[in-house]
Structures are given as C-alpha cells and as structure tokens.
Amino acid sequence: MQHLQLPAISEHLSSAVTHILSLPPLTILGYAVAGAAASAAGFVFVYIPLRFLYRITLHPLAKVPGPKWMLVSGYASQVYWEATGDRQGTSLFAVQEWHKKYGPIVRTAVDVVHIDDIETYNQIFKVGTKFPKTARFYNHPSTRGSLLDIIDFHEVHLRRSALQPYFSKQAVRKLQGLIQGKVSRFLDRLVDAAHDGTPVNLTRGFRCLACDIITSYSYEQCFDAIDDPSFSPEWLLAFESLVRTQSIQTVFPWFFSVLGYALQFLPRESARVISPAVAHMVDFLDVCRAAVLKQKQRWMVGEREIVTIFEQLFQDDPKKGRKKATDDELAAEAMLTVSAGMDTTGHALTLAAYHIMKNQDVQARLLAELKTVMPTPTSPVEEETLDHLPFLQAVIKETLRFSHGVPGPLPRDVPPSGATLLGYYLPPGTATLNSNYIYHTNETAFPDPHRWHPARWLAADTREMERYWMPFSRGARVCIGMNLAMAELTITIARMVRQLEFAPAPGFKDEDMRWISQFVAVQKGFLKVTVRERVD
C-alpha cells in the first residue's frame, strides 16, 4: 500500500517547494525568521521546562536532595561556576554550604552527586573498588594515554605495577643523595638572594626544586630549573597557563582536543598566535617526549645501566600480559610525572613556608626541635632522622591538610550494577564526587579547621583526624609519588627552616595565597619573600 502513496507525496512536496521558491526573497526570509523564532520559543518555553520537570520528578536521581536550579541547565551552571569572573573555580566552596543545608549527599547536576560522608568515601576509594574514574572528567589532552587517564581497572593495574617499584619507600630512600643535592643547590640560591637583598618568588622556586628532582629521577635529564635566575623558565610559565585552562576544559571538554588537532597542521609559531595556551602545552610535551624517547633509544640499543622509571614500559611483559607503551603514551606519562610531581609538591612547600613565616611560635618550636639533630644551620641530616621528629612531622601533616593535594572533586562512576549510597539508589554511570577539601575542613575531626595548627597532630589520639586526612587520595588510585613527596617535604622543610628565615617581600599580600580549584589548587598570586640567613 505504502509504495502506492509515494508518487502522491513527492508531487505535494515538489509543488510546495515550487510555491516557496516563487515567493519574493523577503517573504522567504520572513518565514525563515518566524520559523527560527518559533523553534527557539519552543525550546525555551516548552522543552526546557518539560526537561526540568522530568529531572525533578521522574529522573532516577529525583529524590536526591540538592539545589534544583542547578538542574535547569547543566551547561549554564558550569559556565556560571567556571567561566564567570571571581566565581571561577569556587563551586567547591558552594558545595560545602549545600552539604550543610541538604545533608551528606547532594545532587549537584543531572547525573552527578556530591558526597560528604567518610564511610561512603572509603567504600568508593577502597582497594578493589568497583567505582572507576569518570572518563569524561579525566580527558585532558595533555595527559591522554597516561596513568592518570586510564579508567579500566586491569589496565590501571598493569601500568601502576610497572611504575610503582620506582616509588616504593625503599626506592625513594636510595634517592636521598639526589634530593639532598637539589635541596643544597636550592638553598644556595636563597642564600645568594639573602646576600643581595633580592626578593624571591618561592611559589615558583619550589616548583623548580620539585621539577629538578623528578626530572633527574624520571629520565636522567635534569631541567635545571633551579638555575634559572628568576625561577621562571619558559616551560614553567607554559605549565602555569596550562593549569589555568582547566575551567575551559571543564565547561567545553572537547575544546582543547579540537583546537590541538586543528593547530597541528599549522607551523608552531602561527599556532602560538592563535592559542598561546595550546602552543605552550605542546612545547612542554615536546620537551618531555624528547627526554623519554632519548632514554628509550638508549635502552633499545642495550644501555641497560640507565636509570629510568619508564624502563618496564619500553618492553612487552608477556607474563603479566602487558604491551609495551606507545611513544605517545610514553610522552604523556613523562609529562604527567613532571606535572604531578611538581605542582602538588610545590604547592605544599609554598604553604609550609608561608605558615611557618606567619606563625613565629610554631617556627620557634620547630627550630628548637631541629637543633636537636642539626647543631649548626648547615649540619647535614638524614631523612631517617627527620622522620622521628614529632613536631616536624606534625607541621608536614598539617600543611598537607591545608594544601589538600587535589582539593576536589575526584569523580568516580557508579558501576554497571548500580549502587545504593546513603539511602539512595544511584543508577549505573552516575558520577559520584568527593572532595578532599571538604573532608580536610570537617569541623568535628578538625576543630577550628581553617586554623593552621600543627600541634593538633600531637594529641594522644589522632585516629579521628587520620580518618579524614587524605591528601594523597586512597585505595587503588592513591598517589604513586607519595613516598617521594614525603621525602622532599621532610628534607626541604627541615633544612630550609634550620638555615634560613623569611619575611614577606614588599608588595606581597596574604590575599595572594588565596586559591581556587582548577583540579589542583591554583593560588591567586605568588609567595614572595625576602631571605635572612640564621647565624646559630
């Protein structure tokens, strides 16, 4: 029957088209504008309200409490939090208020819930968890192919087992000479500044220190960042602008991939004019790629005595079923290692220096403790000795509580079986968010949470605080560089405080230390200080 009607339909269509084409152009334009206006009105006054109604009534997450206006348009609310003036990167602080109002589970977007409950956190972040990382969040082109972005549990296990041996406590102990040497060089630079009376940008200085340690260790090619006269080598500035683009990435997850793809067809200099951020990112990636591939080449021709954390990724491991990493994966891993190892450690050291400078009583107590194992300002000291100094360890713990590692949120998906959390059924694919910042400022675990107060860690029973302390995250995806970071913090803080004291440089304001969350914490300004050598 149907095919008998086709000629009739096509006749109607062609006469309609003929009729439209015979109209004057202005009339056609008028119809087009009216049609577009009617569609837009339909979208705004019918589609959006109906969709909103669905989201708050029939959607599987409809019963989870939270601010309903966030559900009108997921896109608009992201623009609101990430791309509008002073609000950029501050949704975390709003979420904390929502938890106070709505309870331990809050629906913050159509298929996203934020959680503030330590037992539920432990369930999601335990070893052997079934909650994988949320792929749409971990898709920054700069780390694509690296461990950070791998979602599949088995693949993660294979990659981590190749890298982990190089970051064990034992392996890091063997690095003590390297760390001590870089810290000595860094302190020499600060002593020079003390003699010249020149202010120092410590935020950048600490990044340079952490960078030189991790690059020397990862691929034997120290970036010599500490030797840069103002601690601001080009690639570091590139890295800083890259970190600040996280908001764009959050709102438009496809943006940098598309731009990066398009720009690869242009000469780098032209690409630099169109998007300095992307060009910088590619410059930085090039440096990391060159370093790791040089190592791979040497390893392939039989130079097996080289020190590289990527060694196991250069080859197949048939026993474990691991395929060797591609050159792109190696480059991404090399870049991740530098950025993950540099920024978080640098930020923690910056906060330590700032709070020690601002809290003279803490500084005096720490100095007195350090003098027990370092009789002179430049006495050598081993990490093993420093590990046993309770107040130094308290200072480090409190600093990490303040620096948060990654303040949040860390998204994990509900597994295919679904999950019931805090009394609500969450369907598969719901993104669950947990934020270190919110646990680290829990008022019950840490009374007066916004006070930097190392002595709280000397209490007889610190178990409740430990339960809420997770700067390196937990479980299957815990920070791989945790032991290295702890060694760097311990040696640097101890030797720096024993040898030097700081005062705020002219123009520095406490306000400069405020931060927003761009996955990592990004400070508003820089910690700038003047330096004085201690004499006894």
Ligand code: HEM
């Ligand atoms: C104070 C210093 C540091 C802090 C607070 C810190 C914190 C963290 C946190 C919270 C994560 C989890 C991120 C997530 O789940 O998305 C992480 C992951 C990671 N960190 Fe660190 N980190 C520090 C230093 C380092 C260092 C020195 C390295 C050196 C290699 C490193 C390498 C990594 C890597 C490779 C990952 C990804 C692990 C995975 O996804 O399985 N981190 N770090």
